[in-house]
Amino acid sequence: MSNDPVYYDPYLRSIVKDPYPLYRRLREEAPLYYNKEYDFYAISRYEDVRAGFINHKALISGRGGILEMIKQKIEMPAGTFIFDDPPRHTMYRQIVQRIFTPRRMNGLEPLVRSETIKVLDKLVGRDEFDVIDDIGRQLPMRVIGMLLGIPEEDQQLVRELTDAKMRTEEGKPIDYAEGLKMEENFDEYIKWRTNNPSDDVITELLGVEFTDDIGTQRKLTRDELITFCNVLAGAGNETTNRLIGWTCKTLAEYPDQRRELVSNPALIPDAIEEVLRLEPPAPHVGRYIASDVEFQGQKLPAGSTILMLVGAANHDDRVFADPDRFDIHRDRTRSHLAFGAGIHTCIGNVLARLEGRVVFEELLKRVPEWDIDLANAELLSTSTVRGWDRLPAYVNARGAAQIKARAQAEKAAAEAPVTGAPASVAGTWTITVKGPTGPMDSTLELKDGAGGLSGAQSGEGTTTEIESASYDAKTGAITWINKISKPIKMKLTFNGTVNGNEISGKLKAGFMGSFPFTGKRV
Structure with missing residues (x-):
């Protein structure tokens, strides 16, 4: 046991990388922990965390479920049912439950499997692939996109936008100064x-009629509908994307158990739960x-x-051997x-489990090792979710060498x-954004x-003036700003360096984050 006082900071990259040794210390040395810098308490033992979830009257959700959101006193848009309390939470959740019933979600399996096969067939015969780019960022948004009715050509951009709202700079909380934005x-x-x-x-949400928390029989307002779509698109993608990444990494670390799943796919649901x-x-x-x-x-x-x-609770040895x-x-x-x-309790848990099971049933058929x-x-x-942004996988020595060479x-x-x-x-110039x-x-x-x-920039069938x-x-330094409106409104800021007839740099794409780009003079 360390002699240094235990310190927990949810924004520290070193802790995010491997939080479990610290979680163990918290459970043993400070099961009720207080962080003075950010002014929050933390509980880490299983029974305490479970009790905290259940006690929704004292520990409320109406101020948000993210530390910085709570501290910045954000006013939640109507329809943000995951960050709401009874009776309004009950009202909204009943609407969503009509759609996300276990029977209806399990009935989606043929569609989920069809989309999964389309994605995973592309991996057959490859020496290497990226778990997140090639699977995690593809399948969950396809599924929630089908459910919502988002056109296929827009699905990934919607996913990128909702995903990027959760990204933070190293050691910094998310800034909600302008409120919790819902994409128009x-x-x-x-x-x-x-x-x-x-x-x-x-379509189903447009037709829903319900009695609201003040007794009025009505339909959802436009703002409520927009919020519902934002919440469902984000939640429908986020958990499953991270789950796919962690499952691939874990099965690589436990190859004997992975081989058990190959020989007995009936064990895959247990693997997903684990x-x-x-x-x-x-x-x-x-x-x-x-309340106190x-x-x-x-x-x-x-x-x-x-x-x-x-x-920490999920690793409590008082509960799990x-x-x-x-x-x-x-x-x-x-x-x-x-x-x-x-x-x-996450209303999309049935769908997430279904997607996880189907993905690994099909992946292990095609790529068993x-x-x-x-x-x-x-x-x-x-500061909200923990998962992989890039997770390169290889199936042979040639694939390992390809990954290494590309990184170099x-x-x-x-440089x-x-x-x-x-x-x-x-x-x-031809500009290529990765x-x-x-x-x-x-x-x-x-x-x-x-x-x-x-000048002007053309892409996706539209041209906009810079x-x-x-x-x-x-110095060769170049910057230009381009505002696009399709398929979503966004400010694009390109910062790069020109070297001869080539450009390389970074694109800042609104809430989506930053991406590398290159350019060549035609």
Whole structure:
């Protein structure tokens, strides 16, 4: 046991990378922990965390489930049922439960399997693949996209937008100063479905009639519908994406148990439950303390904030024997808390489990053996979920070498000195952004003029005038800003370096985060 006082900070990258040794210390040395810097309590033992989930009257959700959201006193938009309390939470959840019934979700299996096969067939015969880019970012959004009725060509951009809202800079909380934003692009889908009803969730939500919390019989408002779509799109993608990543990594670390699954696929549901226990996608959940509550013999005053450390609770050896070990044959008398407990139990848990099972039933048929290159993997930077942003896998030595060579080439390109900044960048450039779902090309036309650099950028069938641009011929530094409206409204800021007839740099795409891009003069 360390002599240093135990310290827990949910924003520290070193803790996010491997939180379990610290979780063990918290359970033993500070089962009720207080962080003075960020002013929150944390509970880490299984029984305390479970009690915290169930006590929804004292530990409320109406101020949010994320630490910084609670501390910044965000006003929740109507329809944010995951961050709401009875009676409004009950009202909204009953609406969603009509759609996410276990029978209806399990009835989606043929569609889920069909989409899974389309994605996984592309991996057959490959020496290497990226678990997140090639599987995790593809399947969950396809499934929730089908459910909602989002056009296929828009699904990945919607996923990227909802996913990126959870990203944080190293050591920093998310800034909710402007409130919890709900993307207006869903309004277009809602308008379309109003006039073109179909067999999807948006159509069903448009027709729902209910009695609200003040006794009025009505339908959902436009703002409520937009919020529902945002919540469902984000939640429908997030958990399953992380679950797929952690399952691939874990099965690579336990090849004997992976081989058991290959020979006996009936064990796959147990493997999914064990991964959810071992590596819960949401390692902690926040609550606002609305009335005095007691944990570990100490009274916590109303007005405080508490984090329930799900990841720590799921590794509590008072409940789970040898908790840090993956075991598909584990006794499941006590359930994990990855999906919460009580009235806020994740409503999409049936769908997430279904997707996880189907993905690994089909993956293990096609790729029964793989290893993970952790040296070139990247953990997602976030204060809300824990999972992989990049997770390269290989099936043979050739694949391992390909991953290593690509990583070295990317590093060399990033560090290459600028030797040939041209006097002018006027002309036509082909810009390629390396997005999470693959390369995206556009054409950039730049012009020199009395007012400085100007131009237009074309892609996805649309052309937009550049809002502003600058270029320094001494250093090769170039910046331009482009605002797009389709398929979603977004400000794109390109920052790069010109070297001869080539550009390399980073694109900042609104809430979506940053992505590398390259350019070549035509």
